[in-house]
Amino acid sequence: MTFRTPSRRLFLGGALTTATAGLILPRRALAQEAVNFQLSWLHSVQFGGSYIAQNKGYWSDAGLEVALQPGGPNAPVEPPVVAGTALVGISAADYTAAAVNQGAPFKIIGVAMQKNPFAIASLAENPVNSPADLVGKKIGMALANMPVLEALCSINDVDIAEIEVVPTQYDPAPLVQGQVDCLLCWATDLPVAMEIQGVESVTMLLADHGYAVHSQTYIATEDSLANRRDQLVALMKGEVMGWQDYHADPAAAAALTVEMFPDSGLDLATQELQAERQVPLMFSDLTEAEGFGWFTDETVAANVETLALLDKPVSADLWDRSILEEVHG
Amino acid sequence: MSGALALRGARLPGGGLIGSVLAVAVWEIVARLTAQSFFIAAPSAILLHMTEHAGLLWRALGVTLWAAFRGFVWGNLAGVLMALLVVLLPRGERLISTLALLVFCLPLVATGPILRVLYGPGDGPQVTLAALAVYYTTFLPVLVGLRAAPQGWFDLVRSYGRGRMVALREVRLPAALPYLVAGLQIAAPAAFLGAMVGEFTGAERGLGVLTVRALRALDLPATWSIAVITSAVSVLAFAAVGWAGRRLDLAPPQVLLAAPGQARRSAWQGPGEALLALGVTLALWKGTMELFALPRFFAKRPEDVWAYMVSGPGAEAHRAKLFAAMGETLAFAAPGYLAGLALGAGLAVALTLAPRAAAFTMPVAIALRSIPIVATAPLIVWALGRGAAGTIAVVAVMIFFPTLVACLHGLARTPRAVLDLFEVYAAGRWRRMLGAQLPAMLPAFFASARMAIPAAILAVTTAEWLATGRGVGALMATVASTSDYGMLWSAIALIGLAAVLAHGAVVALERVVLARTNAEQLAR
Amino acid sequence: MPDEPRPDIRLTGVSKSFGAPGREVPAVAPLDLRLAGGSMTALVGPSGCGKSTLLRLIAGLERPSSGEIRIGDESPDDLRKRAALSVAFQDAALLPWRTVAGNVALGRSLARRPRDAGAVSELIELVGLSGFEAQRPAELSGGMRQRAAIARAMASAPELLLLDEPFGALDELTRDRLNAELPPLWEAHGATSVLVTHSVAEAVRLSDRILVLTPRPARIAADIAVDLPRPRDAVVLGSEAFRETCGQVSAALREGQAPGRLAAQ
């Protein structure tokens, strides 16, 4: 059991020099450059486009060998990206904003989820259809998401003191068991699980009630933006192509996911449902017009506004469109 | 030796068969009756899930088991080496135990990302976390064992002019063997759990991955299948270690006579050692982070914590927030700690008095210890609520098992001659327990009381994170998700400090008690 | 080896107290003593008077509270460092995880003597434990354990042999046999020996000199030379001189002990 860092560092140093060399030499002449891509959760169709990119060779064609690193409950995305062990990480604008406020040199270089997937899930007999319905209810949520609820309340003039917060983790059981009236969760996640288990639920997307926070954003360090642009462009290009394929056939993406990760305990029906449910969050008129991952000054401004409510003040230059411009250009 | 009998009880005897069948039947009925509430999976559903996903579960088990095994080996090796270091360098005891305690106190929210960055992809973090989960609970019992020899045996070695190394080889190591078995038995489920939790730091496969997935997917049969598998593995490992231990343990417990040590500690020695421990801790903390060039963003150095808590902007607000959270945590940790210790020691006594009950109790106890708390906490919370009772129960569950095992072994170390004496007077079981076995158990009990300190803190912070949403546990979870690593490391530092202080108090009590009952533990 | 004369043991002002400062319990009063090299000295005295303590002082297992012990120009520690002494402890101190043979062999290996299975089994035979080589101490009787301890003490062929009531738990017959068979061995090797015993007859039979100690703290109540020819066979043991010496020792013991008082803790 030896710590691998020294050799890893050496190796990264090597990757860096080859990257700089790549600016001068024609890229095709280069051998595959290995980079890590840090996902934000365990493997699932949530990252279906990336699997397609890898499976169809969109990255290897561009001379990039991408290793997809799964996340987990105790695997924050920011540290490996800051440390340089991962070139790009999947984060969300609010997490990135918090990290930047703590001194992390991040830029958001692409937005996979135009609409934030946060939702309030409730049962049909006691539904939450609008933020006002939250009053007097017990909401189950991970404590880390407290600021999300606070922002929703303040945008919609709901007194948060009227809502009882019950800390829950990961699982929809407290809602089904009646410990809580509703859950703060991802629309593509717990409601899908409940539906597969035969429990009908009502979901209210926060994004439909003024909560504008980009999710599943691609983050990279300023250093990478300056020194590893080629790799970033190649990686994002593969992503864009992968997600376009995904859009064309989400079910195929779900099938690919289950096939690629046979040891992850994925269930095809769940993956198909999730794949379908995340389409409206990721693809919009905007991406139709400008391409996958795009963001405009307006969407950024809306994010800055919501993030201020979340007590994560950021300026618009947290977003950097230059990589996307190269990809789509 | 009824203590040994109780340990042996972990093997289900034939008589338990009817009971087991009955229990499964009741389980099935209850599960079917409560199916709508998604709490309990029926045995039939579990069996079905296991057969349908046999391939997946086997592969996951293989992955997790392999990481757990390596962690088990490394962690126990580290624990034993540290104990050896302490007996060879008695002056370093304070320092070594403090460092061992502090490392054990590091919460997953802090170690997870660091290990992932250090190792990169692969199962390095799983192995390391499994090792970290076991070394401390091996270190303490082995240290007790290395000292569990009468003065006469050391005199023998000395009379030939041989030194510490020979005493170690000829006397201490063989004497420590039964205690090592206790440590390894405690370690078996802990290593497995550590490897599973290690997968929470980002892994592609393994039972930990499946657990997270199953919990999220409300897949009860899957959750319970994994719980059954982890329990079975842990029970088997526990029994295997016990079996091997009985093969190796050739020496019946001896009367360990040792003259009380002359306490020749000068007034400045205590504070001096404490200062040294503090200095070394800070140096190691900073040194490790610098050595691996861990970014300051998430690997805060001591001076960063100092700035955050004392000298920097907003320090006062940070302090107020952290101290308030710490107060809440301690309010639950203390009763949970005492409850867990009492439960563990009490159960050990009960099982020694009524060894038959062990056949049923030990597997349940092992299972409780080996299923990840993220899976058991919901059940406990459902049964006892999200308030004090639930939290205290989570803490008690986390610490009663090591206490139980250590105390059972301690009880089994009652010298045969002393037991014979009680036999001569036909003394009752209780008389024997009070007069002979409990005193023999004391060193093991105090070792558990020491082990339980960091375990209680970890348990209460976990419960806070999962259930109550208060205290330092919730604070650490929140700040970790918002990259407020300054607060995270301040919380870790404060937790470490609290653990060291509590440890100091237990050691002081231990010295007073053992000086009367088990002087061999203090003599050297 | 035995050719070279063994150095004398000299104790000058040696005393020993136990306990915390201010509440010391004197176990051995200041003693001045010289034990001739190669001789066998017996220590007799009431229980708890300090015999074992004196033996442990000579072995270097306890530090004297005052005074100094020299063996020739060496200290007890020097002797121990050379593995030139061995002790048969009052409570046997056999390691429970070793067999009888293993415990006896330990006496050689601790003294850094090369392995010698022949020597070990010879000693085991001598103390009458043949057939029990593979037994563990827990499977032996008290007297058998003592015999194993004696064999272990002799296994290293020490220059200084310290025996603390080695025959305490033996029946009359076995004791008698060992009393007869062991001394020639010690003599052949020329070891200086100190023997603690409660049996007056045994002290007289085995030793060249008997020190009768007073109750705690140990002082020398009487110093009796045993002028009997060796080997001390049945003839010697039946002689008038033998009985006389025994009487002398018994009288000294009685005298040393104040009436009605035991050496209390």
Ligand SMILES: Nc1ncnc2c1ncn2[C@@H]1O[C@H](COP(=O)(O)OP(=O)(O)OP(=O)(O)O)[C@@H](O)[C@H]1O
């Ligand atoms: N380690 C110790 N600490 C305190 N007191 C001791 C210690 N060892 C011996 N003593 C005391 O010293 C005195 C002499 O003890 P010692 O063992 O030398 O007696 P002894 O003459 O060998 O008795 P016995 O014939 O019963 O074996 C006793 O009063 C005993 O209590």
Ligand SMILES: [Mg+2]
């Ligand atoms: Mg004695």
